[in-house]
Every structure is written in structure tokens, then in C-alpha cells.
Amino acid sequence: MTVRTVFLLGYLVVGLALTALVLLSHRRPSPVATVTELADAATRRRVGRVIVLLVWWWVGFHVLARSA
Secondary structure, eight states: OOHHHHHHHHHHHHHHHHHHHHHHHTSSSOSSOOHHHHHHHHTSSHHHHHHHHHHHHHHIIIIIITTO
16 A cells, blocks of 8 residues: 555545534534634634634645645
8 A cells, every 4th residue: 555545545534524523513403513604713713713724725725725
């Protein structure tokens, strides 16, 4: 098994876990918050908005800008 295969399997497992959490969050009553509830909680304060902005910048720089 190559390193590339291990990383791809890891991304697949994380993606499947996130999908399961999203599906679980839409069942009511659910102890898991929806993505909208998490975004509302994260951007309620100024520090949270700055952190969200920095995370989006990081994702955009490392994923989108390098692919061009």
C-alpha cells in the first residue's frame, strides 16, 4: 500500500464520517448541531468571524490558488 493510497483512504473515511454527521444532525431530536447552527455559533462574535475568514483564506490559497 503506497502513501498516496493511505491518504486517499483517510480522506474517504473523513468524508464518510462528515456525511454521516450531517445526516445525523437533521434527525430531530439530535445531539449533533447542523452546519447552519455551527456557522451561526462560530460567527456570533468578532473573533469567530475573523477566524472563519482566515480559515476560508487558507482553504482558498492552498486548494484553489495552487490548482491554477
